Amino acid sequence: MNLPTLVTLIYGVLLLVGGIIGYISAKSKPSLISGVVSSLLLLISGALQWQQMAVGLVLAQFLTFSLAIVFGIRLWKTRKFMPAGLMLIVSVATLAILLIKTS
Structure with a gap:
């Protein structure tokens, strides 16, 4: 199992x-609801990546980018680091790892 999949x-x-x-x-x-849906989609994309299907990586990148935007907007509106700020940092770090795979 490679790093982006993990x-x-x-x-x-x-x-x-x-x-x-x-x-x-x-x-x-x-x-x-949003946690379960996004989690299921990411777990499916991880399974697709594990099977060496390129669509899994693209799906994970799209979902992670979308979630980073959502968490950024929430942080902007609430001005509270927890949980939006922490999840924004995790999302950006995850996205960076996923994007390094494609370069």
Whole structure:
């Protein structure tokens, strides 16, 4: 298993855990739904990468870029580092690793 695949899978699990924690702590159904959906899509893209399918990497890059934008907007609106700021940093780091693979 290569680094981009591993990072995609870890990021997917982290989003799932974050969505569950958001639901438990704030009773936020949108947090749970978005965490589960984005997590499932990233886990699928990780599985596709593991099978050496290029679409898996492209899907992971698109999802990670989209999530970075979402977390950036949330950070801008709330001005609170947790959880949006932390997830923005994780998203950008994940995206950097995924983009290095294509260069």
